[in-house]
Amino acid sequence: MLDIEDIKQGIIEAQQYHLSTLERLNSIESNHLSGQVRSLQHSINHSILRPLEKAEMLISMIEELGAKNIPKALLDEWIEEVKTIQILTGDYADEESNS
Amino acid sequence: MQMKNQIRNIAKALQQTNHAFESLSNLGFHLLQDLESMNSSFDNSFQISRIINDQFRAQCAIQSHENEKLLFIATKILSEPELIDESEVEPYLISLGAVDASLRDGKHGRPIVGFMHPTISEAIADLLEENLFHELRLHSSWDDWNSSFQRKQSQLQQLIELFPIEHPFSTIFVSLQLSLSSITEEISEQKKIETTLHSLIQHSNDVLHAEHAAYFRLHSMRLERKLVQLPVRCLESEEE
Numbered sequence: 001m002l003d004i005e006d007i008k009q010g011i012i013e014a015q016q017y018h019l020s021t022l023e024r025l026n027s028i029e030s031n032h033l034s035g036q037v038r039s040l041q042h043s044i045n046h047s048i049l050r051p052l053e054k055a056e057m058l059i060s061m062i063e064e065l066g067a068k069n070i071p072k073a074l075l076d077e078w079i080e081e082v083k084t085i086q087i088l089t090g091d092y093a094d095e096e097s098n099s
Numbered sequence: 100m101q102m103k104n105q106i107r108n109i110a111k112a113l114q115q116t117n118h119a120f121e122s123l124s125n126l127g128f129h130l131l132q133d134l135e136s137m138n139s140s141f142d143n144s145f146q147i148s149r150i151i152n153d154q155f156r157a158q159c160a161i162q163s164h165e166n167e168k169l170l171f172i173a174t175k176i177l178s179e180p181e182l183i184d185e186s187e188v189e190p191y192l193i194s195l196g197a198v199d200a201s202l203r204d205g206k207h208g209r210p211i212v213g214f215m216h217p218t219i220s221e222a223i224a225d226l227l228e229e230n231l232f233h234e235l236r237l238h239s240s241w242d243d244w245n246s247s248f249q250r251k252q253s254q255l256q257q258l259i260e261l262f263p264i265e266h267p268f269s270t271i272f273v274s275l276q277l278s279l280s281s282i283t284e285e286i287s288e289q290k291k292i293e294t295t296l297h298s299l300i301q302h303s304n305d306v307l308h309a310e311h312a313a314y315f316r317l318h319s320m321r322l323e324r325k326l327v328q329l330p331v332r333c334l335e336s337e338e339e
Contacts, residue, residue, distance in 0.1 A: 054311055057302060065298055071291045071325070074318065 004059060007082065010089030011052050011059075018044050018052075048088055055085040103180055109198050110173035112217050113166060119220035120163045122227040123268075127156040129234045130251060130275070136330035137244075137282060144285070148278035155271045165213025169198060207263045219261050226257055238332045241290040248283045252276055289327055296322045 022044055025037050058078045067075055134149045172191040175182065182188045201208040206218050215223070230250055238244050255276040262269040296319060303315035 050308060050310065053308070054314065057306065057311060057315075061298060061302060065295060069291050070295050071288060071322070074295060074322070 004063070007055070007086055007089070008059060010086065011056055014089040015049065015052055018048050051085045051088060055082050058082055102183065103177065105199060106173050106176055106195060109195055109202065110170065110177060112202055112220075113170040113173055113198065113214060115217045115220040115224075116213070116215045117163070117166050117170060119215055119223040120159055120166055122224050124156065124159045124163065125231075125234075126227055126251075126254065127152060127159055131156070132332065133244075133247065133251075136332050140327050140330040141285065145278070145282055148275070148282065151271060151274045151278055155268075155275060158267050158271060162213050167213075169194060169213050210263075210266055222261055223258070226254060230254065238330070241286055241293065241329065244330065245283060245286045245290065248279055248286065252279050252283065255279070292322050292326050296326065 022041055025041050025044075028037050030037075058081060062070065062075070062078060070078070130152045131149070134145055134152055137145050138149060173195060176188070176192075176195075183192070197209075197211050198214050201211045201214060202216065204216075206216050208216060233247065233250060236243070238247060255272050259269065259272045259276065262272065264270070299315050299319045299322065303312045303319060306312045306315065
């Protein structure tokens with residue numbers, strides 16, 4: 001079983017961490033680093049923040065509809081998707097307090 | 100005089116049985132209508148249920164036919180008591196004797212084709228007439244279909260409890276009840292698909308990023324393919 005509240009908390013923490021990283025990247029004013037900064041920002045957006053948003057949406061749909069009202073095959077697929085994305089959440093609460 | 104009274108009792112019990120068989124035949128007919136509607140929407144997925152129901156209807160016809168024969172003998176003897184002394188009537192009196200014996204045995208007496216104990220006949224008539232008006236309603240949603248089949252499952256469950264396992268109706272009711280479970284599961288799945296699809300369409304319109312919208316649209320399309328047209332309940336007269 002998924003601990004939805006735990007995952008949601010993990011998503012929020014990961015989003016905060018990566019958004020603050022994006023802010024820090026935005027503040028870098030260096031012409032010779034601009035390419036790498038943009039690439040890193042793009043990677044954070046597309047490889048981390050978008051999947052996290054997707055997981056948020058899937059969780060909100062599961063909560064809105066109720067797991068028992070979703071066709072089983074689809075629910076299983078969504079749960080797998082959320083589990084995969086959950087890997088991206090890591091343990092950012094500690095990381096943020098350390099940074 | 101005593102014999103006449105006995106035959107009168109037998110005739111009354113046979114009349115009650117006849118009424119119960121009519122109710123059972125109606126149940127078989129309504130099930131047929133619903134199964135036909137479901138089969139036309141679900142690509143004949145429930146043919147087994149239809150076959151079991153056909154068996155049930157055939158058993159009802161056999162039992163009713165025997166019941167009418169016995170009822171005819173009883174009413175004939177009641178209207179012409181002098182027939183009792185005729186030797187040709189003896190085999191018919193033996194048939195009525197078997198009914199009398201089963202009647203005296205009580206609720207689960209010896210099985211006689213075309214006869215049921217009045218306690219069972221009354222229970223069947225009460226059970227099936229109670230829900231008769233529901234059968235006249237049109238079904239405009241999956242919820243309506245679900246309620247209709249769940250009602251029938253509950254009726255079948257109560258019918259199962261009325262008959263001993265040796266009775267030909269018993270296993271038919273058990274099989275029918277089990278086969279209706281797969282139908283209610285399909286109905287419930289359709290209801291889930293409908294609800295989820297509605298929500299997915301809404302989410303795919305609300306999302307900010309095109310890739311999320313595409314993801315939800317893909318799931319919508321997959322679900323749409325699984326969506327079955329709501330069966331139309333036919334309220335026509337019995338097909339031949």
